[in-house]
Amino acid sequence: MTDDPGDDGPEYDVDFRDHPDAYEIGRGEEGVFKVEPYKSELLPLWSYADEESAEDAAEAIYERYEEYREDDDFPGMDMARKYLQMGYTRAMRYAKYPGGTKYDDDGTEREPEQWADEEKRRAALVFESYWERVREDETYREAKERHRE
Known part of the structure; x- marks a missing residue:
C-alpha cells in the first residue's frame, strides 16, 4: 500500500477477489478508485450524465452486485454498493x-x-433507489456482519 496521496497508481497491491479478508469496508465511497479487480469491473459501467445513462449504469452495477452476491463475494457486493452510492452523491452535487x-x-x-x-x-x-435496494438486502447485511467479524 502506498501512502502518497499524489500517487496515481493503485493504492493496494492485492487482488481483493483472491484475498477478501484483506478488504476493509471503510466509510462511504472509500476505495472506489483503488480496490481491484472491482474498480476495473464497475467504473466502466458508471455514468450519471442524465437520467437515462444513470438508469443504464445503476442497472448494470446492480446486476454485477447480484453476481457478486451469488458468488458470496462480499468485497464485490460492497464495492457495487459504493458505486451506486457514488452515483447518487456525484449526481446530487451537480x-x-x-x-x-x-x-x-x-x-x-x-x-x-x-x-x-x-x-x-x-x-x-435513480442511483438512490438501487443503492437502497442493496442497503436493505438481508444477504448484504449478513455478509457485512460476517466480514466485520
Missing part, C-alpha cells in the same frame, strides 16, 4: 451546485440551489 462546483476558489462552500440541474437530480434518484 443537481444542487451549478457545474457541480461546491466550493468557491477561496474554499468557501457555496449555497446549494434547489435544483440547479433537474436532470442530474433525476439521475441521482
Whole structure:
C-alpha cells in the first residue's frame, strides 16, 4: 500500500477477489478508485450524465452486485454498493451546485440551489433507489456482519 496521496497508481497491491479478508469496508465511497479487480469491473459501467445513462449504469452495477452476491463475494457486493452510492452523491452535487462546483476558489462552500440541474437530480434518484435496494438486502447485511467479524 502506498501512502502518497499524489500517487496515481493503485493504492493496494492485492487482488481483493483472491484475498477478501484483506478488504476493509471503510466509510462511504472509500476505495472506489483503488480496490481491484472491482474498480476495473464497475467504473466502466458508471455514468450519471442524465437520467437515462444513470438508469443504464445503476442497472448494470446492480446486476454485477447480484453476481457478486451469488458468488458470496462480499468485497464485490460492497464495492457495487459504493458505486451506486457514488452515483447518487456525484449526481446530487451537480443537481444542487451549478457545474457541480461546491466550493468557491477561496474554499468557501457555496449555497446549494434547489435544483440547479433537474436532470442530474433525476439521475441521482435513480442511483438512490438501487443503492437502497442493496442497503436493505438481508444477504448484504449478513455478509457485512460476517466480514466485520
